[in-house]
Amino acid sequence: GQNIDQPTEMTATEGAIVQINCTYQTSGFNGLFWYQQHAGEAPTFLSYNVLDGLEEKGRFSSFLSRSKGYSYLLLKELQMKDSASYLCAVRDQWGNTDKLIFGTGTRLQVFP
Amino acid sequence: DVKVTQSSRYLVKRTGEKVFLECVQDMDHENMFWYRQDPGLGLRLIYFSYDVKMKEKGDIPEGYSVSREKKERFSLILESASTNQTSMYLCASSTVDRVGSQPQHFGDGTRLSIL
Numbered sequence: 001g002q003n004i005d006q007p008t009e010m011t012a013t014e015g016a017i018v019q020i021n022c023t024y025q026t027s028g029f030n031g032l033f034w035y036q037q038h039a040g041e042a043p044t045f046l047s048y049n050v051l052d053g054l055e056e057k058g059r060f061s062s063f064l065s066r067s068k069g070y071s072y073l074l075l076k077e078l079q080m081k082d083s084a085s086y087l088c089a090v091r092d093q094w095g096n097t098d099k100l101i102f103g104t105g106t107r108l109q110v111f112p
Numbered sequence: 113d114v115k116v117t118q119s120s121r122y123l124v125k126r127t128g129e130k131v132f133l134e135c136v137q138d139m140d141h142e143n144m145f146w147y148r149q150d151p152g153l154g155l156r157l158i159y160f161s162y163d164v165k166m167k168e169k170g171d172i173p174e175g176y177s178v179s180r181e182k183k184e185r186f187s188l189i190l191e192s193a194s195t196n197q198t199s200m201y202l203c204a205s206s207t208v209d210r211v212g213s214q215p216q217h218f219g220d221g222t223r224l225s226i227l
Contacts, residue, residue: 033215042116042202043155045215087155099170100145100216104154 002026004103006088011109012078020073020106022088031091033100034062034073038084046086047073075108083110115139116219118203124225131190133222135203143206144186145216146170146178148199155202161186162208193226200224 003025012018024032031050035043049055049064049071061074073086085105092099119134137144143162147155147170157170159178167178175197179187186205190197200223204216 035215040221042218042220045217048215089155099157099160100155101157102147102155104152 002090002092002101004088004090004101006086006103006106008104009107009109011111014078014080014110014112016078017074017076018078018108020075020086020088020108022071022073022103024069024071024088024090024101024103026090026092026101028092029066029090032062032064032071033089033091034060034071035087035089036084037087037105043087078110080110080112083108116203116205116217118201118219118222120222121220122223122225124227125190125193126227127193127195129190129193131193131224131226133188133190133201133203133224135186135188135205135219136184137186137203137205137217138184139205139207139217140183141205141217142183142208143216144180145204145206146176146186146188147202147204148172148197149202149221150199158188195226198224198226 006022034046037043047062054063059076064071085107087105088103089100115138117136145160146158149155161167161180177189202221203219206216
């Protein structure tokens with residue numbers, strides 16, 4: 001079956017670092033995406049990993065271990081505007097099309 | 113910037129009505145998707161399309177159909193709306209990329225209530 005697990009909620013303090021974990025068991029794997037979704041808004045793309053290792057993009061980094069079926073999103077120097085849901089999604093390629101399988105999302109609250 | 117536009121942000125319909133949700137993208141993307149998002153369940157794929165007039169069932173297609181007559185437009189149809197179809201509906205598009213790194217771009221969503 002297809003299963004993607006991530007914590008439901010997390011809290012952190014402004015200026016701190018937070019790590020959001022994602023574990024997956026899927027029939028296929030062709031990359032893992034992280035999206036950010038503010039309440040009432042569309043998900044927006046944050047990062048993509050297809051090879052093992054760390055991808056850094058400003059304050060955000062994402063890590064992948066394919067052998068362990070594990071990824072994390074690391075947010076540094078947290079700001080209040082980082083309060084949002086973070087969605088982990090595994091790409092399962094179907095022909096030339098990507099099907100994304102989403103986790104249920106992690107709601108992050110950043111406090112002053 | 114990629115723009116994915118959904119025709120309505122909020123929609124209220126009655127049980128048994130036929131409901132049309134429209135989605136238009138302006139980046140000439142080949143792939144288009146319809147998801148619904150429910151608390152505790154995340155985004156679930158209803159249907160997707162990889163070319164004009166082509167469609168494929170996603171994970172929860174029952175009660176829905178789709179239409180893609182033009183490349184930029186992908187319509188979701190609720191044939192006979194039921195209360196369990198009350199949800200947030202999100203449309204997305206993406207381009208074909210052999211490397212696989214291109215993300216899906218989402219519209220702002222349509223919050224549909226079926227009374």
